[in-house]
Amino acid sequence: MHIRTLTGGFAAAVVVSLSLTGGQAAAAPPAVADATAARVLTYDASGSAEFRSAVDRGAAIWNESVDAVELRPAATGQRANIRVVADNGWPRALTTSLGNGTVYMGRQAVDQGYNTIRISAHELGHILGLPDRKPGPCSSLMSGSSAGTACTNPYPNAAEKAEVEGNFGGALVGPAPTVRAGVIVD
Numbered sequence: 001m002h003i004r005t006l007t008g009g010f011a012a013a014v015v016v017s018l019s020l021t022g023g024q025a026a027a028a029p030p031a032v033a034d035a036t037a038a039r040v041l042t043y044d045a046s047g048s049a050e051f052r053s054a055v056d057r058g059a060a061i062w063n064e065s066v067d068a069v070e071l072r073p074a075a076t077g078q079r080a081n082i083r084v085v086a087d088n089g090w091p092r093a094l095t096t097s098l099g100n101g102t103v104y105m106g107r108q109a110v111d112q113g114y115n116t117i118r119i120s121a122h123e124l125g126h127i128l129g130l131p132d133r134k135p136g137p138c139s140s141l142m143s144g145s146s147a148g149t150a151c152t153n154p155y156p157n158a159a160e161k162a163e164v165e166g167n168f169g170g171a172l173v174g175p176a177p178t179v180r181a182g183v184i185v186d
Contacts, residue, residue: 038070039168041099041127044080045073051105051116055084058120061154062128065161068168069099069128082127084120091119093126098167101127113149121154129167130160 045055059071074080084103091109095101103123110116122144126132136143138151141160147153156164 038068039099040070040072041081042072042074042078043082043084043103043124045084047083047085048105049086051084051086051120054116054120055103055105057117058124058154061117061121062124062156062164065156066164066168068165071124082124091123093123095127095129098129099127103127109145114145115149115152115154117154118152121156125156125160125164128164130156130163 043055043059045052048055056073062069062071081100082103084105086105086107089104089106089108091104091106093101093103105116105119105123109119118141122141125142130142132144133140133142134144135146138147138153139157140147141153141156
């Protein structure tokens with residue numbers, strides 16, 4: 001279980017639990033959250049046409065680069081967090097919420113000479129909460145097209161990795177708390 005999900009209802013659970021037990025934590029089997037577990041996001045690249053291998057490689061690059069989130073292909077029939085499609089426009093990502101949205105692998109940038117794996121990793125970066133950072137050097141994945149067509153670097157830099165780790169709870173320090181009947185036990 002991911003710690004962010006677990007903490008979302010803690011305040012209400014603590015209030016309800018303490019009010020029902022007169023301020024004492026009720027005895028229950030301990031539930032331990034794993035703060036080191038990555039949040040799994042699934043992606044559906046079935047509509048990515050000729051960009052399928054670039055999308056898979058872009059996801060693999062993020063998986064190699066960060067610990068707090070893992071991108072996996074969606075199983076057949078599974079609703080994916082991220083939908084990836086090919087079109088004739090410019091590459092873009094439409095994020096509906098952190099970790100959810102649609103990536104468009106636009107052929108216009110590829111026709112101009114931009115690297116497909118860099119495009120994929122960059123657009124997935126938007127879904128992971130990163131903004132464009134233009135203009136920027138090739139060493140910055142989120143500099144996108146401003147780094148020029150000669151730039152083929154598909155890897156996030158240290159600051160970009162840290163931001164994604166923070167977005168998905170990877171900046172947590174120490175063991176996860178033990179929870180008993182909705183109450184955090186240190």
